[in-house]
Each structure stands twice: as structure tokens, then as C-alpha cells.
Amino acid sequence: MRCLPCALVEPTYTCTALPPAYIARGSPCRADCGVALGSTSLLTGHGAAPEASEQPPDRARRRPCLAPSPVRSPRYARCMHRPTISESEIRKEQDNKGERCDVRAMDADAGPERYGCAHYRRKCKIRAPCCGEVFDCRHCHNEAKDSLEVSIQDRHVVPRHDIKLVICSLCNKEQDVQQDCSNCGACLGKYFCAKCNFFDDDVSKNQFHCDGCGICRTGGAENFYHCDKCGCCYTSLLKDSHHCVDRAMHHNCPVCIEYLFDSTKAISVLHCGHTIHLECLYEMRTHQQFSCPVCLRSACNMSDIWQKLDQEVAASPMPAIYQKKMIWILCNDCGMTSNVHFHILAHKCPGCSSYNTRQTRGDPAACSRV
Structure with a gap:
């Protein structure tokens, strides 16, 4: 049954013997709309009782008037446990919810995750000296200007050492390369390298600048050393055991053809001295390829495999x-x-x-x- 002023469905007082136009005497509206339903109030005339002589149909006298069982009526249980909330309380709750959302949005905007890109978190952008356009970082520039969608004549990468101008992400002030903004004083990057014009707020990477490589690397300077013959930095564990190859990382990965020297992905050094992306090496192993794609030497210790082949x-x-x-x-x-x-x-x-x-x-x- 339905109360017209508040359009509330009330299955509690539904009578299985009476027609849908009638409801039981004294049934209150649970929406607290102030309307008391009469003994034979019609849904179309809420609160208006008909003449006393009006009686339900004959079939109503031959059938008992039973209220629906809560087990058979799931809507009954929902209506019985429905809290009564006034319209003013609903508006107040919505206002409080909006205020909490605004506070959370302000906190999110104030955090460092608002600034930067998919590669670095920092509060500045760079103006590429090669094309004069503004990008979040050099990787964003290279992805846009050195992709397959760009014609071969227009493809280029940004020279990181030639970057002269940066733009503050807070006040949009364009200025020379420096750690603190000259206009608003904001720190553009907690880690700053003036040699290769690099900014980064995530200092958990343990960035350090290698003078031999001429660029910044991650992992901590105490954990790496620069091999002059290979022309790149290796982990200290390989200092006396790796096979030197001239300019080992100054070439593309033999699998994905990405330049290895300044790649942000993990790089593995094979027994032969050649280098390859670690994820590319794992991809080769899934295809049962265990030799270096450059020189065909075994990429790892294969003594156990050789013994099985003997058998x-x-x-x-x-x-x-x-x-x-x-x-x-x-x-x-x-x-x-x-x-x-x-x-x-x-x-x-x-x-x-x-x-x-x-x-x-x-x-x-x-x-x-x-």
C-alpha cells in the first residue's frame, strides 16, 4: 500500500483479503507525514473516509485478513528496520559529506602526488631546448617526439644537459634551472642535480650522480662502481667477476631495442659481458631461450641442464x-x-x-x- 503525500510503500498493513484500494483501520504512515489513514481510506483520496455503509466486497468476508509473514515478505523486514530521518537531517548530512569531500580534495591537492608525471614526482616542468615545448620530464618529451607516430625527419630526443629553463608547477614561473622557485620559494625537487638538470621528490630511490657516466643513477653510490672499460656503472658484486665489454651499455637492448645506457628499467649483465633488460631476459626464458642474443653464449650457468642432456x-x-x-x-x-x-x-x-x-x-x- 502507498501513502500519497510521501509515496511510502507500507507492506506491513497490506490485507490479503481486501482489494488494493483499501487498507486496515488506524494504519499510521511510517514516514511521519502527519496523515492518519482511516479504516477504508482510498489511495486516491488520502485521509477521506467513505460512508459508514460502504463495505468491502463479499469475497472479503469469506477470507480471513492476514498480515504477510516477514519470511514471505522481504520488503516487510526492510521497512521495519528503516530509520526515520527528517528532510532537514538529510540535507545536513549531505552538507557534512560535501565538506568532508572538500577537505579530502584539498589535502590531495596539497600533496606531492598532484605534481609530476608517471616517471618522476616533482614540482616543475622543463622547456625542451630542442623544440621549445614544455613537458613534465625528458621521458615525456621522448615518448611524444621519438615515437613511431612521428615522422622520421621530426624524431628527436631532448639533451638533458642542455636544459636551461624550468617552469614551477605551483606559480607557473619560468626560470633558470635551480632547486627552489625564485618566485614562490617552493622546492622543485627534494633531490636536485645541477650537472644533469634533474629533479625528483622521491628520495627513497637513493639517487646519486656518476661523473663517469655523466648522469644520475639510483640505488646508492656505495652499492655501485664505475667500470672505465665498459663505460657504465655496475653493482659492486661484479667488480672482480664480470667480463668487460667496451661500452657495454651504449647500445640498444637486443630484445626490445630500447637504449640501455639511460634506461629506467632494471638491466642484467650476462656471463659474456653483454647487457639486456632484466624483464627481457625473463621473457626469453619463458620461451626456452638461454643464450645471449648477441653472441649466442650461455646466458647463465647451464651445468645442470648439460647433465640432464647427458642422461x-x-x-x-x-x-x-x-x-x-x-x-x-x-x-x-x-x-x-x-x-x-x-x-x-x-x-x-x-x-x-x-x-x-x-x-x-x-x-x-x-x-x-x-
Whole structure:
């Protein structure tokens, strides 16, 4: 049943014997609208009682008037537990909610997460000296100006050492490169390097400037050292164990073709000395590729795999027609050329016991090391 002034549905007083136009005597409206419902009030005439002689239909006298069971009427339970709130209290609650939202928005705006970009958190932007446009950082510039959507003639990257102007994100003051804004005094970056014009508010990265590389790196200066022959910084754990390669990081990743020297992604140094993105190395392993994509040497310690291959080869003898067949192989790990028995599974290098070999044609004079 429904109270017209407040349009409140009240299944509590629904009578299963009476027609929908009638409700029971003395049924109060639960919306506290001040209207008392009469014994035979019509929904279309709220509060107006008909003549006393008016009676319900005959079928109503033959059926008992039963209130619906709470178990059979889920709406009954919801209406019984519905709190009574006045319109003024609702407006007051909405106003308080709006004030709390405004306070949270002000707190969010005041935090450092409002400024910066996906690469760095800081309170300044840069004006690229190459094209004169404003970007949040050099990576944002390079993504926009050195992408496949840009024509080859217009592609370029920003030279970080040539940046001369920055724009404060708080007051929009364009100024020379400096840590504090000359207009509002805001700190543009908690970490600031005047050598490579770098700002960053996230000091948890332990940034440091390497004079050998000429750029800032992360991880703490005490945990890295600069290799003059490789021309890049390596972890201190590799100081006496890595294989030096000239300008090891001054090239693109052999998998994703991204320039490695100033990449923000983690880089792994392989046993051969070549470098590759760590995520690209994991991607190769998921495809059962365990050799360096540059020189084909084993990218990690494969001794356990070689032992398993020994067992597989011993358990798979070749037919008699192939038992005397000899082939020339070249080992990708040690570079040794050997003449070994042919096997369908793999060929083992007699010099270093590696199965990372490939079949060649002819004698050693026809083979060359890659």
C-alpha cells in the first residue's frame, strides 16, 4: 500500500483479503507525514473516509485478513528496520559529506602526488631546448617526439644537459634551472642535480650522480662502481667477476631495442659481458631461450641442464646406420671446433662439455667464430 503525500510503500498493513484500494483501520504512515489513514481510506483520496455503509466486497468476508509473514515478505523486514530521518537531517548530512569531500580534495591537492608525471614526482616542468615545448620530464618529451607516430625527419630526443629553463608547477614561473622557485620559494625537487638538470621528490630511490657516466643513477653510490672499460656503472658484486665489454651499455637492448645506457628499467649483465633488460631476459626464458642474443653464449650457468642432456643422449642410442657418422660442430661457449659423432638430440663440445653447439660444414678451416 502507498501513502500519497510521501509515496511510502507500507507492506506491513497490506490485507490479503481486501482489494488494493483499501487498507486496515488506524494504519499510521511510517514516514511521519502527519496523515492518519482511516479504516477504508482510498489511495486516491488520502485521509477521506467513505460512508459508514460502504463495505468491502463479499469475497472479503469469506477470507480471513492476514498480515504477510516477514519470511514471505522481504520488503516487510526492510521497512521495519528503516530509520526515520527528517528532510532537514538529510540535507545536513549531505552538507557534512560535501565538506568532508572538500577537505579530502584539498589535502590531495596539497600533496606531492598532484605534481609530476608517471616517471618522476616533482614540482616543475622543463622547456625542451630542442623544440621549445614544455613537458613534465625528458621521458615525456621522448615518448611524444621519438615515437613511431612521428615522422622520421621530426624524431628527436631532448639533451638533458642542455636544459636551461624550468617552469614551477605551483606559480607557473619560468626560470633558470635551480632547486627552489625564485618566485614562490617552493622546492622543485627534494633531490636536485645541477650537472644533469634533474629533479625528483622521491628520495627513497637513493639517487646519486656518476661523473663517469655523466648522469644520475639510483640505488646508492656505495652499492655501485664505475667500470672505465665498459663505460657504465655496475653493482659492486661484479667488480672482480664480470667480463668487460667496451661500452657495454651504449647500445640498444637486443630484445626490445630500447637504449640501455639511460634506461629506467632494471638491466642484467650476462656471463659474456653483454647487457639486456632484466624483464627481457625473463621473457626469453619463458620461451626456452638461454643464450645471449648477441653472441649466442650461455646466458647463465647451464651445468645442470648439460647433465640432464647427458642422461638423455645415453638413453637414446642412434641406429646402427648412424653410429659411425661424424660431423663438425662449433661451440658457442668456448669457440672450439670439433669433429663428433652425430646424434639427433644434441652435440656435446669435448672442450667445455657444453651442449650449446651448432653444426657446421666441412673442416675447421671452413668455420669461423661469431
